[in-house]
Amino acid sequence: xxxxxxxxxxxxxxxxxxxxxxxxxxxxxxxxxxxxxxxxxxxxxxxxxxxxxxxxxxxxxxxxxxxxxxxxxxxxxxxxxxxxxxxxxxxxxxxxxxxxxxxxxxxxxxxxxxxxxxxxxxxxxxxxxxxxxxxxxxxxxxxxxxxxxxxxxxxxxxxxxxxxxxxxxxxxxxxxxxxxxxxxxxxxxxxxxxxxxxxxxxxxxxxxxxxxxxxxxxxxxxxxxxxxxxxxxxxxxxxxxxxxxxxxxxxxxxxxxxxxxxxxxxxxxxxxxxxxxxxxxxxxxxxxxxxxxxxxxxxxxxxxxxxxxxxxxxxxxxxxxxxxxxxxxxxxxxxxxxxxxxxxxxxxxxxxxxxxxxxxxxxxxxxxxxxxxxxxxxxxxxxxxxxxxxxxxxxxxxxxxxxxxxxxxxxxxxxxxxxxxxxxxxxxxxxxxxxxxxxxxxxxxxxxxxxxxxxx
Numbered sequence: 234x235x236x237x238x239x240x241x242x243x244x245x246x247x248x249x250x251x252x253x254x255x256x257x258x259x260x261x262x263x264x265x266x267x268x269x270x271x272x273x274x275x276x277x278x279x280x281x282x283x284x285x286x287x288x289x290x291x292x293x294x295x296x297x298x299x300x301x302x303x304x305x306x307x308x309x310x311x312x313x314x315x316x317x318x319x320x321x322x323x324x325x326x327x328x329x330x331x332x333x334x335x336x337x338x339x340x341x342x343x344x345x346x347x348x349x350x351x352x353x354x355x356x357x358x359x360x361x362x363x364x365x366x367x368x369x370x371x372x373x374x375x376x377x378x379x380x381x382x383x384x385x386x387x388x389x390x391x392x393x394x395x396x397x398x399x400x401x402x403x404x405x406x407x408x409x410x411x412x413x414x415x416x417x418x419x420x421x422x423x424x425x426x427x428x429x430x431x432x433x434x435x436x437x438x439x440x441x442x443x444x445x446x447x448x449x450x451x452x453x454x455x456x457x458x459x460x461x462x463x464x465x466x467x468x469x470x471x472x473x474x475x476x477x478x479x480x481x482x483x484x485x486x487x488x489x490x491x492x493x494x495x496x497x498x499x500x501x502x503x504x505x506x507x508x509x510x511x512x513x514x515x516x517x518x519x520x521x522x523x524x525x526x527x528x529x530x531x532x533x534x535x536x537x538x539x540x541x542x543x544x545x546x547x548x549x550x551x552x553x554x555x556x557x558x559x560x561x562x563x564x565x566x567x568x569x570x571x572x573x574x575x576x577x578x579x580x581x582x583x584x585x586x587x588x589x590x591x592x593x594x595x596x597x598x599x600x601x602x603x604x605x606x607x608x609x610x611x612x613x614x615x616x617x618x619x620x621x622x623x624x625x626x627x628x629x630x631x632x633x634x635x636x637x638x639x640x641x642x643x644x645x646x647x648x649x650x651x652x653x654x655x656x657x658x659x660x661x662x663x664x665x666x667x668x669x670x671x672x673x674x675x676x677x678x679x680x681x682x683x684x685x686x687x688x689x
Contacts, residue, residue, distance in 0.1 A: 261478040264394050267467055268683070271390045272383055274468035281375075281382040288375035292368040299361050302353040306537075309346045315339045342541040344548045349537020349556070356532055356561070359524025367517040374510040380683075381503045387683035388673060389466040395669040397459035398481050400452055403662045407449040410655060414442050417634070417647070434644035441648050445655070481665065489613065489672055497602055499595055501680025508591050515584035522577045528565045533558070598678065605675035612668035619661040626654040 262270065272278060318340040322333035355361060418438045424430045464471055499505045538553040633650040636642025676682040 260473070260475050262475055263478045264391060266478075267394055267463065268387050268390050270469065271386050271467040275382075275386045275466070276468055278379065278382050278386055278468075281379045285372075285375040285379050288371055292372055295361075295364045295368050299355050299358075299365075303350065304353075305348075305350050307346075307348050310344070312341055312343055312345070315341045315343065343543045344545050345539070345541040346548055346553075347537060347539040348553075349535055349539075352534040354532045354534075356530040357527075358529045358531075359527040360521050360529075363517055363521040363524050367514060367521070370510060370513045370517060374507065374514065377503055377507045377510060381507060384503055384677070384683045386466065388677050390463065391673050391682070392670060393459065393463040393466045394477065394479075395666065395673070397456060397463055397477055398479065399662050399666040399669070400456045400459050401477070402481050402665075403659070404449060404452045404456060406658050406662075407445060407452060407655075410651075410658075411442065411445050411449060414438065414445060414651060418442055421644070430644065437644055437648050441651060448655075489609065489668070492609075492672065492675060495679050495681070497598065497679065499598060502594075502598060503680070505591065505594055505598070505680075508587060508594060512584065512587045512591070515580065515587050519577065519580045519584065522573055522580055525573050526566060528563055530564075531562045533560050533562065535559075601678035602675070605671065605678045609668070609671040609675050612664060612671040615664040616661070616668050619657065619664045622657040623654070623661050626650070626657040630654045 316339075317337040319335040320338055322329035322336055323331070325336055325338075418435070421430055421438055422435050425432055425435050460475065461471055464473065464475065469475070500509075535556075535558040537556050539556060540548055540551060540553040542548040542551060630647075630650040633642055633646045637644060637647050673682065
């Protein structure tokens with residue numbers, strides 16, 4: 234018996250472990266944790282981070298051009314047919330007639346070889362110096378592109394998170410409505426069996442209950458879809474199970490109203506910061522073209538050995554002769570057909586376009602903030618109205634039920650009141666979602682939805 238009891242307790246413990254293991258498999262996420270997860274896993278962010286790494290490699294390539302360039306070379310030639318040079322006959326034989334034909338003399342040996350090392354070093358190049366300045370700006374642009382992708386992902390995750398939260402709240406309210414209506418249906422069915430109400434009253438309530446259950450199923454499907462969208466935006470495998478730790482309780486409307494009074498700061502928007510960096514690059518491009526009018530200086534140093542013989546064996550056994558060269562090359566641009574002049578014009582136009590883009594973005598930010606503020610105020614007013622409607626509809630349901638139970642009201646009044654109550658609840662959660670989205674849009678337009686050091 235003791236062993237049987239131990240076995241039974243073990244089975245119960247195993248069953249309990251199996252029943253709660255799905256909960257362990259699920260991870261809970263607050264909104265900030267969901268955003269943090271997305272910032273580390275989202276594929277779009279990873280793509281821009283790879284671009285930033287590529288930019289670092291490009292910067293290294295630019296810097297490498299100013300370092301010593303060392304090359305080694307080895308050569309071996311087998312002159313299958315030795316070229317001949319033509320010399321006057323008298324050059325080889327002073328007694329030859331004056332009009333004697335020239336003599337073809339072999340010029341070279343059968344086998345030749347050489348080995349050497351060449352060192353080239355840039356001494357001065359205006360374009361290289363400008364390129365070094367542009368390297369830091371190029372890195373800055375790549376990092377800001379990463380931040381821009383993070384802002385986009387943070388917005389998408391926040392909206393998907395709120396969508397799932399609101400859908401869950403709607404499902405809870407529908408569950409309470411179904412429970413309340415199911416109780417009313419049972420009471421009405423009992424009254425019908427006692428002969429106090431007609432069957433049609435029971436049928437009306439049953440139809441209402443079926444509609445509620447159908448609506449709840451739709452909301453459950455919406456919740457599932459919202460979770461899938463959230464995991465997609467987070468960069469999480471869709472097979473993983475998660476739940477949301479945050480709940481929508483009473484919103485801090487005062488805080489939301491205060492957000493609408495924030496002052497616009499253009500530099501908070503990463504798009505504006507990106508344009509600033511692009512402007513710097515355009516200015517450096519102009520400097521780079523201008524530097525093309527300056528001379529460039531480079532030094533070269535070579536050292537090698539060479540040898541030549543008519544017999545292959547002698548080529549490697551005989552003495553090789555040393556050679557070396559030290560030189561400086563100076564290139565002075567004189568006339569390039571006005572090529573740099575026209576490139577300079579294009580670069581200046583590019584800079585003007587960047588500045589126009591900044592002005593256009595400022596106007597766009599002003600409009601976005603204004604629209605977001607209007608949407609937020611409208612959402613706040615609508616939410617207050619819908620909240621009041623829910624309270625009124627709930628009171629109408631309560632009164633209509635009392636009248637119906639006391640025999641001075643009709644079943645239709647109860648059903649109508651229930652429908653109005655459910656509709657007011659639906660409108661309330663729709664306005665709540667609109668308010669949350671309006672808050673996100675305002676934060677994004679102000680450039681405060683996600684802030685981080687561009688180097689991160």
